[in-house]
Amino acid sequence: MEKVIEFIIRVCGISAVIFVFAIFGFVFWEGRELLISGEFNFWKFLFTKEWYPASESNPRFGVLALIAGTASVTVLAMAIAVPFGLGAAIYISEFCGSRLREALKVIIELLAAIPSVVWGFIGLTIMNELIMKLFGAPIGLTVLNGAIILALMSVPIIVSISEDALKAVPDSYREAAIGLGVTRWQMVYKVLLPSAKNGLLAAVLLGIGRAVGETMAVLMATGHAVHIPFDGTPPFFHPLDSVRTLTATIAAELGETARGSEHYQVLFVVGILLFSITFAVNLTADLVVKGIRDK
Amino acid sequence: MVDLPAKIRVEGLGVSYGDKIALKDLSLQIPANQIFGIIGPAQSGKTTFLKAVNRTIDFVSNATVKGRVLMDNQSVLDASSFTPVKKLSNNGMRDLCGYRRRIGMVAPLPVGLPMTIYDNVTFAPRQAGIRKKDELDTLVERCLTQAALWDEVKDRLDTLGTKLSGGQQQRLTIARALSHEPEVLCLDEFSIAIDPVTTMRIEDVLKELKAEMTIILVTNLVQQARRLAKRTAFILNGELVEEDTTKKIFSGNASDSRTNEFVSGIFG
Numbered sequence: 001m002e003k004v005i006e007f008i009i010r011v012c013g014i015s016a017v018i019f020v021f022a023i024f025g026f027v028f029w030e031g032r033e034l035l036i037s038g039e040f041n042f043w044k045f046l047f048t049k050e051w052y053p054a055s056e057s058n059p060r061f062g063v064l065a066l067i068a069g070t071a072s073v074t075v076l077a078m079a080i081a082v083p084f085g086l087g088a089a090i091y092i093s094e095f096c097g098s099r100l101r102e103a104l105k106v107i108i109e110l111l112a113a114i115p116s117v118v119w120g121f122i123g124l125t126i127m128n129e130l131i132m133k134l135f136g137a138p139i140g141l142t143v144l145n146g147a148i149i150l151a152l153m154s155v156p157i158i159v160s161i162s163e164d165a166l167k168a169v170p171d172s173y174r175e176a177a178i179g180l181g182v183t184r185w186q187m188v189y190k191v192l193l194p195s196a197k198n199g200l201l202a203a204v205l206l207g208i209g210r211a212v213g214e215t216m217a218v219l220m221a222t223g224h225a226v227h228i229p230f231d232g233t234p235p236f237f238h239p240l241d242s243v244r245t246l247t248a249t250i251a252a253e254l255g256e257t258a259r260g261s262e263h264y265q266v267l268f269v270v271g272i273l274l275f276s277i278t279f280a281v282n283l284t285a286d287l288v289v290k291g292i293r294d295k
Numbered sequence: 296m297v298d299l300p301a302k303i304r305v306e307g308l309g310v311s312y313g314d315k316i317a318l319k320d321l322s323l324q325i326p327a328n329q330i331f332g333i334i335g336p337a338q339s340g341k342t343t344f345l346k347a348v349n350r351t352i353d354f355v356s357n358a359t360v361k362g363r364v365l366m367d368n369q370s371v372l373d374a375s376s377f378t379p380v381k382k383l384s385n386n387g388m389r390d391l392c393g394y395r396r397r398i399g400m401v402a403p404l405p406v407g408l409p410m411t412i413y414d415n416v417t418f419a420p421r422q423a424g425i426r427k428k429d430e431l432d433t434l435v436e437r438c439l440t441q442a443a444l445w446d447e448v449k450d451r452l453d454t455l456g457t458k459l460s461g462g463q464q465q466r467l468t469i470a471r472a473l474s475h476e477p478e479v480l481c482l483d484e485f486s487i488a489i490d491p492v493t494t495m496r497i498e499d500v501l502k503e504l505k506a507e508m509t510i511i512l513v514t515n516l517v518q519q520a521r522r523l524a525k526r527t528a529f530i531l532n533g534e535l536v537e538e539d540t541t542k543k544i545f546s547g548n549a550s551d552s553r554t555n556e557f558v559s560g561i562f563g
Contacts, residue, residue, distance in 0.1 A: 181396030
C-alpha cells in the first residue's frame with residue numbers, strides 16, 4: 001500500500017516535467033516540416049515585417065511587426081504596472097494597518113481572478129471609448145489600451161511577490177534603521193528596497209512573463225493590425241497605433257488554417273518563439289529568486 | 296540618592312503587547328555620564344524598556360503604553376492611561392526621528408545593514424543632512440576608532456557591512472550607533488553573539504565613552520553589569536525589583552531576596 005501511494009505521488013510530481021517537455025515537443029513537431037525544409041529562413045522570419053501567411057501567390061512570414069507589437073505592449077504595460085505594483089507592495093507591507101492590509105490583499109487577489117476575456121471586454125468597450133475621447137484617436141484599440149489592460153492584469157502578481165520579498169527582509173534591519181533616527185521612507189528607500197531587490201526583480205520578471213503570454217485580452221484591446229508602432233519621426237514610439245501581438249496572431253489564425261499547411265506550421269514556429277521568450281523570462285526570474293535564498 | 300542629575304527619568308512606565316503585559320509601572324532615574332546596568336532573566340521586559348525609551352515602541356503595532364519618560368527634564372513620552380502606540384503624542388517634538396538620533400541603540404544580534412561599511416556608519420548622518428565628504432570621512436574614522444574597529448577595516452571601507460565577522464559587525468553596529476553623536480547609548484545584550492575577547496575590548500571602549508555620554512547596559516550576564524555599571528536595576532517579569540548601587544546589588548544583602556538569588560545564580 002505504502003509503495004502504491006509513493007508511486008502515485010511520484011507520478012504526480014514528475015508529470016509536471018513531462019507536460020512541459022511534451023508541450024515543447026508537440027509544438028516543435030507540428031512545425032517541423034517547415035523548420036527543416038530549405039525554404040525556411042530563420043533570420044528572414046525574425047527580421048522582416050511582412051506577415052502575409054495566407055497569400056496564395058507569395059506567402060511571407062515575417063514576424064518582426066508581431067514581435068514589435070508584443071514588445072511595445074509589454075514594455076508600456078510594465079512602465080505602468082511596475083510603479084503601481086511596487087508602490088502598492090511597499091504600502092501594504094510597511095505603511096498600512098493590519099486590518100487594511102488584509103482587505104487590500106484580498107482585493108488584489110480578486111483582481112487576479114478576473115478572467116482575461118473579461119479584461120478584453122473592458123478594453124474593447126470602456127477603454128476604447130475613453131481613449132478615443134481623451135486623445136482624439138480615430139480608434140481606441142491601441143498599444144496604450146492593451147498596455148493598460150495588461151498592466152492591471154500583471155499588478156496582482158507584482159504586488160504579491162514584491163510584498164513577500166519585502167516581508168522577507170529581517171525586522172532587525174527595520175529596527176536598526178528606525179533606531180538610527182531615519183524616517184520610515186528613508187528606511188524603505190535606503191535599507192528595505194536594496195535588501196529586497198532580487199525578490200522585487202523577480203516580481204517584475206514574472207509580471208513581464210504574464211504580459212508576454214497573455215492572449216485574449218490583448219487580442220481584443222490592441223486592434224489586431226500588423227504594424228510596427230515605432231518609426232524615425234519623434235516621438236519614435238506611437239502608443240496610439242494599433243498593433244498585433246505574437247499570441248493574438250496564433251489565437252486568431254490557427255483556427256482558419258488547414259492542418260499541416262505552411263501557414264499552420266509557421267504558427268507553431270511562432271509558438272516556439274513565444275515559448276522560448278517566456279521560458280527565458282521565467283528562468284531568469286527563478287535564478288534571481290534562487291539568488292536571494294543562497295545569500 | 297543619585298549623585299548626578301538624571302539624564303533619563305521614567306515614571307510609572309507600563310507596556311503591554313495585546314493582552315500580554317511586558318512592563319508594569321516601572322519608575323527609574325538614570326544618571327548622566329555613567330554606565331547604568333539593567334539585569335534580569337530573559338523575557339523580563341528589558342528590551343521593551345529600551346524600546347519605550349527611544350520611542351521605537353511606536354513601530355510595534357499591537358503595543359499600548361502608559362507612563363512618562365523624560366530626557367533632560369523634557370517629556371518625550373507621556374500617557375496617563377494605556378494608549379495604543381498609534382495614538383501617542385509627539386510631545387511637542389516636530390518629529391520623533393530627531394529625538395531618536397539623541398539615542399544610540401545596539402541590538403543583541405549584530406545588524407550590518409546591507410551596504411558598505413562606510414555607508415553603514417554614514418547612513419544616519421547623511422539622512423540627517425550631512426553631505427560634505429571630508430566631514431563624513433572624519434566622522435567614519437572617529438566612530439570606527441571609538442568602536443575599536445578602525446584598524447581592522449580602514450583599508451576596506453567599501454566592502455559590505457554584512458561580510459564582516461559577527462564580532463566585527465557588532466562593533467560596526469556600535470560605530471553606527473555613535474555616528475549621530477547620541478547623548479545616550481543603549482546596549483541590549485551586545486555581547487550575546489560575540490567572543491569574550493571582543494567583549495572585553497568593547498567593555499573597555501564603554502568605560503571611556505561614559506565620559507561623553509550616558510550608557511544604559513542591558514544584560515543577562517550579571518557579571519558584566521558588575522564590572523561596568525555604577526548603578527544597577529533588576530527587572531523581573533516586567534517589574535522593577537530594585538535599583539541601587541551596583542556594589543549594594545551584588546553585595547549579597549540587597550534589599551530584596553530575589554535580587555540576591557538572581558545575582559548569585561540561584562535562578563535566571
